[in-house]
Amino acid sequence: MIEKQIRLELSGKLTSEILYAAAFIHPAVRDVSVEGSQWRFQLDGEVDAGLLERGLKKLSERFEIASDFAIDPVFTLEFPEGGAKNGGREDLENGIAVQEIHPGLNVYRDPVSSLVRFLDQAILDRFAAPFGAVEETYPNCIPVSALGLAEHFSSFPEHLHYLVHLIQDLDELDAFAAKAKEEKDRVALDGAAFGQAELVHNPSTCYHCYASRRGGQVDANTAITAITKCHRFEAANHKEFGRLLEFSMREIVFLGHPDYIRDRRIESLRLIQELAEDWRMFGELVQSNDPFFTTDFSAKAVHQQRMAMKFEYRMTIPGQEKKLSVLSSNLHGVTFAKAFSMKRPKGPLHTGCLAFGIERMALSIIAQHGVDLNAWPENLAAEYHSWKSCRGGKNR
Template sequence: MTATLTSAGLTWLPSGQAMLAGPLQQLFLECDTALAALAGDTGAEPAEHPVFLAVDDLERINYLASFPHLATFPVTLEESGLPAFAADPVDESGAVRLRGISPVRNVITPAACYHVYVQLRDQRIEGPRYLTFRNTCVRRETEYQPLRRQWSFRMREIVCLGSRAQVKAFLDRYRDLVSGLLIELGLEVSWQIATDPFFQPSRNPAYLAQRLNPTKHEAVFGGDLAIASVNLHEDHFGEAFSISTDEGPVSSGCVAFGLERWLYAITTRYGADPANWPDPVAAAGRVLERHR
């Protein structure tokens, strides 16, 4: 895959990151534009979020205990140790010699939607409320594959906050919209019940709860690659971040898209020649027109 897409603009880094240029970068932008257009169906508010999430905020949802294997941290050095570090910063293997690390108080964004709940913390809202955004997410993996499984990748999300009925209606509608877009693009997927990638899942009550009451469904391409997911959070984030309506903690749900995975799906289906690629923006327009 890497070799065949080099001419289309893919540069693969062994660290598990992809650089995009030329036609592949253009396809990335078109896919994101198409998904943002779907978000416009509800008038979702665009938002921009930072790179880091505070550990204190993630502790509200027990993230580090549930997903320690995925976390990547921004690390800085204590001022007092800088001269010694600068004198001998890298060891014989090419690894940085970390001495005197400052307290780590942030995590690099692992999922784009977490920022929304930090943003709306302690607020009372009139539901339903819809937001959409794109962020670079970072998740450590045991292995990396170009466009399929990366250390850093881009995620587009659409989030709904409101009553459980409003969130459920949002998720049902967006599953239909996403399915319609995938059909327009000629991408065959199967919708499958899924769980989040918990650490030691058999010991995690949240994993067991997802198995007993499925709240996550993924659009799986090629039998093993989730390119979109529809997620019902119930009032988990509303309660953790004190976001409420007149009836109590707000319910929430999100639709999430791994953008590099959409590139993988399209180029696997149509090949590396951009002349054969479909137009995601036009496809999204046709889907929205049918659902009006």
């Protein structure tokens, strides 16, 4: 491993955004850290220091506007003084309940696997049911054309995981199979042998809700719920706790009159606070913005902040300073209605959503409270035991 150090004075308020994005400056970057004005890059190959410095400056200019964003929490549930320094982190890092098979890609076993299933049912009961949400089932991948209409490519290109297949050519297929026999798990991919990518792993569940209604009319205020496995490539950032390549996202999507969407937002924030307090999910609810990666950041992030379009609940993770976002409440205005030509009988169609990262919630709960159910907060333990006694929760 090669270490390169770059001395560069940047605004302290931008450190988090730049640390994340710096992992994308070059493919050889394996870790980035900063202390004061000293930036350290861990690299698995030689990279020119000038390229690293130019990358940092470019990111600083891109995210400069974020230094003006307010981050005062709507409400805070403080981690108790005297709480375990590392909580249940050791239970998650021993390779038993969570086994990493690739950066950001995990195999989950009890108690995490059961907790993931319980949380999804609890979200249905606590959020989807009160809103009268109707369940739909979506694929885990989505056509490139649909994601293009959502402008995801221009805002979050770093996340994309394309799906490709070998071309329909007998000679190419035979050559690949012969090579695979020799190289087994080291088969090198030849780009020429692959066809055009028409599908991409879906980065957010709600895109299917809009794409499947393209060109249609939404006659009444509507709530839809669905869960899919989402993919987001995050380079060296997958080493961070809860930064997953693949994860389950349960969403409740709202479509309808602007007043309906705003009312659902108000009620959503109330239900989020109720959940956090009932289960003692220590953290804070804060106004936020999407991490637009490209030059879109300035215009789109400022718009989201000014219009209070995004709130996140960020849970405290014992043993680390940075909190982990586990759910968000989002307003989209007419963005997706216009993109997918959706309309109401009269007036503009607005959309919004509630999004829950199920594995992140499970990992954060165990990080705070451990794997011993007897030590869990009373309400959380009671609901979990009730679900377990029903062999997987209520049928809807």
